[in-house]
Amino acid sequence: MKIMEILAKDAVILNLGVQSKRDVLAEMAAALAKVEPQIAADQLLEVLLEREALQSTGIGEGVAIPHGKLAGLDRLVATFARSSQGVEFDSIDGQATHHFFLLVVPEHSGGQYLKALARISRFFRDAAFRQRLSEGESVEDVIRAIEEEDGKL
């Protein structure tokens, strides 16, 4: 599975101006709802917050992969947001989070969820990739970085 196949390009946010976990998730959910008719922002936010309550998806290295299951969705949908100043996201290493990769999966996604998670984790564990995302000046720059990584693996 390619990340470009599930990435909602028009929902990518490069300048998150918010400071809290809830606000980050609300902005991303709203952006995704605008471009994906199958997604309702408030319903997605609720699912994401429930998941965060179990354990933060801030998995270290400045990266968070918030995710949740949404009934009625017929395929995986993803988007990306970036915060230059960083957000306190209760991450496992205690560091501020700069990169948010949101993954929304159908209720019965089987192995697809694990595969998407693995692929995006493989991208993000590479410091050079994280730096490209940090330095990208436009949505196009960021999408190009993801596209190139997608082509490598």
Add this chain to the structure above:
Amino acid sequence: MSGPGACESEFVVNAELGLHARPAGQFVALASRFDAEIRVCRGDEWVDGRSILSLLSLAAARGTVLRIRAQGVDAAEAVAALGRLLESAGETEA
């Protein structure tokens, strides 16, 4: 690899959804309680046992065989405890 303070063993991932975000987080939290250096291997790829990103990148679905290698004073305890975690059924939610 063997020698003083080294331990290595294979385990089968038993969580229904595989080694997804939450079990990987639990693995790292547990691994961090030991002094030993911990590596995890799938096939021929070894990754850092204290990095969620690295563990997730292995895409270890239920039934996947993972090898855990620890090096340090508490290596044997670390491998046993982490192996038990992999082989427990774990949570069913992602």
